[in-house]
Amino acid sequence: MAKKIIPYAVPMPEQDPKERIHNFNEVPLGYSPEMAIAEANRCLQCKKAPCIAGCPVAIDIPAFINLIAQGDFIAAYRKVMEKNVLPAICGRVCPQEDQCQKMCVMGVKNEPIAIGRLERFVADYAMQVGKTEVPQRLRSTGKRVAVIGSGPSGLTVAGDLAKMGHSVTLFEALHATGGVLVYGIPEFRLPKDILKKETEVLAKLGVEIQTDYVIGITEMVDELLDRYQAIFIGTGAGLPYFMNIPGENLNGVYSANEFLTRNNLMRAYLFPQWDTPIKPSRNVAVIGGGNTAMDAVRIAKRLGAENAYLIYRRSRAEMPARDEEIHHAQEEGIIFHLLENPIRIIGDEKGWVKEIELIRMELGEPDESGRRRPIPIKGSEHTLKVDTVIMAIGQGPNPLLLSTTPGLKLNKRGYIQVDPQTGATSKKGVFAGGDIVTGSATVILAMGAGRTAAKAMHEFLK
Amino acid sequence: MFKILKHAILGPQVKQLVFEAPAVARKRKPGQFVILRINESGERFPLTIADADPKAGTITIIFQEVGKSTFQLGTLKAGDAVLDIVGPLGKPTEIEKFGHVICMGGGVGVAEIYPVAMALREAGNEVTAIIGARSKDLVILEEQMRRASHKLWVTTDDGSYGYHGLVTDPLKEILNDTNKKVDRVFCIGPVPMMRAVAEATRPYGIPTIVSLNPIMVDGTGMCGACRVEVGGETKFACVDGPDFDAHQVNFDLLMKRLTIYKDQEKLSWELWKQQHGKCTKKS
Numbered sequence: 001m002a003k004k005i006i007p008y009a010v011p012m013p014e015q016d017p018k019e020r021i022h023n024f025n026e027v028p029l030g031y032s033p034e035m036a037i038a039e040a041n042r043c044l045q046c047k048k049a050p051c052i053a054g055c056p057v058a059i060d061i062p063a064f065i066n067l068i069a070q071g072d073f074i075a076a077y078r079k080v081m082e083k084n085v086l087p088a089i090c091g092r093v094c095p096q097e098d099q100c101q102k103m104c105v106m107g108v109k110n111e112p113i114a115i116g117r118l119e120r121f122v123a124d125y126a127m128q129v130g131k132t133e134v135p136q137r138l139r140s141t142g143k144r145v146a147v148i149g150s151g152p153s154g155l156t157v158a159g160d161l162a163k164m165g166h167s168v169t170l171f172e173a174l175h176a177t178g179g180v181l182v183y184g185i186p187e188f189r190l191p192k193d194i195l196k197k198e199t200e201v202l203a204k205l206g207v208e209i210q211t212d213y214v215i216g217i218t219e220m221v222d223e224l225l226d227r228y229q230a231i232f233i234g235t236g237a238g239l240p241y242f243m244n245i246p247g248e249n250l251n252g253v254y255s256a257n258e259f260l261t262r263n264n265l266m267r268a269y270l271f272p273q274w275d276t277p278i279k280p281s282r283n284v285a286v287i288g289g290g291n292t293a294m295d296a297v298r299i300a301k302r303l304g305a306e307n308a309y310l311i312y313r314r315s316r317a318e319m320p321a322r323d324e325e326i327h328h329a330q331e332e333g334i335i336f337h338l339l340e341n342p343i344r345i346i347g348d349e350k351g352w353v354k355e356i357e358l359i360r361m362e363l364g365e366p367d368e369s370g371r372r373r374p375i376p377i378k379g380s381e382h383t384l385k386v387d388t389v390i391m392a393i394g395q396g397p398n399p400l401l402l403s404t405t406p407g408l409k410l411n412k413r414g415y416i417q418v419d420p421q422t423g424a425t426s427k428k429g430v431f432a433g434g435d436i437v438t439g440s441a442t443v444i445l446a447m448g449a450g451r452t453a454a455k456a457m458h459e460f461l462k
Numbered sequence: 463m464f465k466i467l468k469h470a471i472l473g474p475q476v477k478q479l480v481f482e483a484p485a486v487a488r489k490r491k492p493g494q495f496v497i498l499r500i501n502e503s504g505e506r507f508p509l510t511i512a513d514a515d516p517k518a519g520t521i522t523i524i525f526q527e528v529g530k531s532t533f534q535l536g537t538l539k540a541g542d543a544v545l546d547i548v549g550p551l552g553k554p555t556e557i558e559k560f561g562h563v564i565c566m567g568g569g570v571g572v573a574e575i576y577p578v579a580m581a582l583r584e585a586g587n588e589v590t591a592i593i594g595a596r597s598k599d600l601v602i603l604e605e606q607m608r609r610a611s612h613k614l615w616v617t618t619d620d621g622s623y624g625y626h627g628l629v630t631d632p633l634k635e636i637l638n639d640t641n642k643k644v645d646r647v648f649c650i651g652p653v654p655m656m657r658a659v660a661e662a663t664r665p666y667g668i669p670t671i672v673s674l675n676p677i678m679v680d681g682t683g684m685c686g687a688c689r690v691e692v693g694g695e696t697k698f699a700c701v702d703g704p705d706f707d708a709h710q711v712n713f714d715l716l717m718k719r720l721t722i723y724k725d726q727e728k729l730s731w732e733l734w735k736q737q738h739g740k741c742t743k744k745s
């Protein structure tokens with residue numbers, strides 16, 4: 001019997017924009033069991049299931065959705081966990097609209113199934129009822145593995161290899177694990193409690209976690225090779241770029257990394273209960289159009305900015321940020337200045353930001369990235385009164401580890417060169433994955449790269 | 463957790479702590495620093511490593527109590543611990559046989575110049591040291607500095623001890639002494655002092671190295687909070703420094719950037735004093 005088509009997805013309840021701009025609590029509130037079942041029932045259960053091909057870690061999507069429809073949420077959770085050990089995180093931050101949901105057959109004419117919301121639902125449900133499980137650990141192999149960096153790629157490698165019975169040490173430069181998940185993505189998008197719960201599994205698997213440990217400084221990769229049989233590098237793309245325009249060192253100009261780290265990792269929004277400060281500001285300009293820019297501008301608004309501007313040199317269509325986040329930003333009253341680009345930051349006599357000078361842009365022919373190249377319009381310069389400027393124009397590879405590891409081959413852009421099938425680098429026993437290989441990408445791609453490398457490392461260790 | 467093994471008071475509001483930090487101690491070279499965080503709600507702040515003992519696995523930190531975090535650190539005793547210490551961060555000071563070098567320290571900067579002077583002496587340099595403080599009771603590490611140098615000048619602003627004047631006064635005397643060749647000057651102290659030393663040596667073209675102390679967060683090149691301008695270029699002091707060519711540094715910018723959180727720092731400090739009933743007179 002053909003299934004009745006329900007064109008629209010069950011909406012996710014959200015905090016009212018008027019309220020949420022005054023707090024750091026999570027914006028989307030999650031499905032109730034009834035909502036989840038209703039949404040799961042929309043799924044056509046396609047035999048060919050193109051959605052699976054759209055998922056970088058190939059979760060059996062129709063199967064887990066079917067279990068939700070039957071009301072067996074724990075079984076659905078286990079189904080997801082077979083492929084993705086961080087479902088509460090991915091359900092929240094994956095760009096589903098470009099992945100599984102993009103391939104959804106329902107989505108051709110109607111709204112696709114809200115796969116991300118369902119993934120989040122099963123993970124949250126399992127956590128709530130205390131049914132999250134520590135995966136089985138195989139018999140110890142006696143092999144030692146070092147994982148460098150505790151972002152999604154490193155967490156995945158550490159988890160997978162520990163399950164396979166290897167003894168894993170995770171080295172992290174910061175005082176907390178999670179990489180971008182802990183220092184970059186704000187509380188209102190990914191509550192730190194969720195992150196903590198999902199990463200606690202690692203400790204239960206026997207992974208030794210060594211924070212405050214910078215490889216390339218505290219110890220070198222070559223030294224680790226004396227103690228470990230295999231190494232995974234997942235150090236991310238954490239070097240902030242500036243625009244190299246006049247006025248960038250004025251007081252009140254931040255890299256997005258600094259602004260985000262102060263707020264997310266160091267909880268500056270709780271100052272003075274927490275010690276790390278952030279300067280209150282009234283008019284904030286965030287430069288960029290990615291998730292980083294969107295996160296920064298929404299934090300600025302929550303910190304009390306009257307005007308939070310997002311300045312992007314292309315148009316809405318080219319913005320790399322997730323649709324949902326752009327939408328949330330608009331709801332929260334973020335003022336978008338599209339097709340504009342800063343050319344200089346102007347300070348007062350005490351060295352504080354006073355204004356930013358912008359120039360209007362138009363779109364020309366597509367460039368190497370396939371996006372239309374922005375071209376400045378002569379004579380369109382104008383200024384905007386701001387007291388804070390946040391540069392969210394991208395990140396590169398941090399040289400600390402790379403420059404102290406002889407024999408590690410880099411590509412033209414300065415990232416680690418690997419065999420895409422295995423994650424193997426030019427150095428024997430050393431593997432890499434995530435943003436340090438691809439440049440800034442996504443959580444799920446970093447996890448996928450971790451999974452691939454873990455398999456290859458397991459083979460290598462045999 | 464990083465345990466405190468020893469706690470000592472070196473002067474009014476100047477304290478010394480010895481921490482158990484074997485990984486840092488193993489790698490540390492003169493000129494490097496750590497980032498420290500006291501407890502979960504604490505901030506991350508940089509402190510220079512004054513000394514390290516790789517065999518014992520310890521590092522020594524000497525600091526002046528200037529705000530909330532340093533005062534809080536000063537209240538910790540042997541047996542207590544801090545949550546985080548990461549390092550050794552920054553490029554080590556370039557140590558070579560230069561010939562005759564002058565090592566200058568002002569205030570708590572003496573604790574930072576001490577390991578540099580020591581290493582320079584061990585590398586075969588003739589070391590003249592000039593250390594300064596506002597008054598006699600604020601002079602620290604005089605004995606250590608005497609051992610690390612061939613000749614030591616102690617200056618006090620108020621003349622209560624040693625040479626009455628600023629550290630730049632004996633420096634100028636030496637620079638003017640045509641019998642004395644100076645091959646390199648190293649200086650660590652408050653920004654106005656480092657700037658004054660840079661200006662004093664500039665006309666003589668003597669290579670002069672200063673160690674900069676901007677605001678930092680991660681200390682690994684990830685945030686750019688520590689931006690300084692050297693020779694017209696932006697540098698991240700935590701990874702490109704902290705040592706830079708004094709004649710190229712934009713001290714004006716450094717001074718301004720150091721004031722970014724002045725109001726918040728004051729508030730934080732006032733609150734802490736209220737909560738801890740600590741009475742502290744300005745010395």
Ligand SMILES: Cc1cc2nc3c(=O)[nH]c(=O)nc-3n(C[C@H](O)[C@H](O)[C@H](O)COP(=O)(O)OP(=O)(O)OC[C@H]3O[C@@H](n4cnc5c(N)ncnc54)[C@H](O)[C@@H]3O)c2cc1C
Pocket residue numbers: 093094095148149150151152153154171172173174177178179180181184185213214215216234235236237238260291292293295322398400401433434435436440441442443444446
């Ligand atoms: C603000 C922001 C928002 C984002 N939003 C999204 C989103 O909504 N959805 C999405 O899919 N993606 C998003 N991304 C991208 C995504 O977070 C990254 O692609 C992903 O985290 C990369 O994972 P990774 O494991 O490669 O590295 P990272 O997450 O960058 O982690 C690297 C870790 O390695 C540590 N490290 C670095 N060097 C060393 C060293 N020498 N020694 C020891 N440790 C070291 C770092 O401290 C860090 O903890 C966002 C990125 C940012 C910055």
Ligand code: FES
Pocket residue numbers: 677678679680681682683684685686687688689698699700701
């Ligand atoms: S302190 Fe963050 S880059 Fe230097």
